[in-house]
Amino acid sequence: MKSIEIYNILRNYFGAVGSWWPKERPFEVIIGAILTQQSTWTNVEKALKNLNQQGILTPFEIEEIPLEKLKELIKSSGFFNQKANRLKEISEYLITQYNGNLELLFNKNKKELRKELLNLKGIGPETADSIILYSAEKAEFVVDAYTKRIYSRLGLVNEKIDYENLKEFIIEGIPEELTIYQEYHGLLVLLGKNICKKNNPKCMECPLKDKCDFGKKENG
DNA sequence: GCCCAGGGGGCTC
DNA sequence: GAGCCCCATGGG
Numbered sequence: 001m002k003s004i005e006i007y008n009i010l011r012n013y014f015g016a017v018g019s020w021w022p023k024e025r026p027f028e029v030i031i032g033a034i035l036t037q038q039s040t041w042t043n044v045e046k047a048l049k050n051l052n053q054q055g056i057l058t059p060f061e062i063e064e065i066p067l068e069k070l071k072e073l074i075k076s077s078g079f080f081n082q083k084a085n086r087l088k089e090i091s092e093y094l095i096t097q098y099n100g101n102l103e104l105l106f107n108k109n110k111k112e113l114r115k116e117l118l119n120l121k122g123i124g125p126e127t128a129d130s131i132i133l134y135s136a137e138k139a140e141f142v143v144d145a146y147t148k149r150i151y152s153r154l155g156l157v158n159e160k161i162d163y164e165n166l167k168e169f170i171i172e173g174i175p176e177e178l179t180i181y182q183e184y185h186g187l188l189v190l191l192g193k194n195i196c197k198k199n200n201p202k203c204m205e206c207p208l209k210d211k212c213d214f215g216k217k218e219n220g
Numbered sequence: 221g222c223c224c225a226g227g228g229g230g231c232t233c
Numbered sequence: 234g235a236g237c238c239c240c241a242t243g244g245g
Binding site: 038043046075077079080082083 | 239240241242243244
């Protein structure tokens with residue numbers, strides 16, 4: 001089975017999801033992308049709300065706020081010591097390199113942009129791609145834990161497959177378009193969050209059950 | 221109480 | 234370069 005078939009099945013099942021990421025300012029998407037690492041979105045939302053209430057919306061305010069205060073505000077998202085330090089470092093980088101203006105960074109082509117993001121501590125492949133897809137709004141597919149689980153359960157890839165190889169496999173045959181990439185990622189998240197779950201997959205409710213042996217294996 | 225979440229970095233061999 | 238371990242809160 002190919003990605004485009006999965007896409008069509010999910011699109012018919014869930015309907016249009018659009019961009020799942022709340023439409024915020026580009027820098028807030030970057031903050032969210034860091035905070036959501038290995039964390040739930042509901043916990044991230046609390047942190048984002050705290051930052052908003054304190055008027056912390058740009059790299060400049062992140063840089064100015066005392067580290068301990070920043071930790072306190074983002075505590076709910078977990079790993080707050082690391083994340084606070086990384087937000088500080090990234091903000092400092094954006095200020096010194098681009099005077100805090102993300103437009104300048106996002107003007108670069110995708111490949112350069114991705115390379116530059118990956119050089120920053122705290123931004124790995126998934127976070128970099130999330131920033132490109134949802135903040136810079138360029139067509140760069142995001143692979144996440146849900147995606148990996150779904151594709152490996154479908155028997156399309158080995159569960160040990162690395163990020164870049166899985167990404168290559170997934171985007172094969174899909175139009176390289178912003179809205180398609182956002183939509184497909186959103187659909188996979190919905191499936192992974194609600195049905196193709198880690199410990200209790202609801203295989204009987206899965207729109208892909210006819211294409212997937214995973215549920216059958218589990219039953220015997 | 222236990223398991224887990226939309227990762228990433230650092231260390232080891 | 235793969236394989237571990239650490240980071241830490243909050244929800245089910």
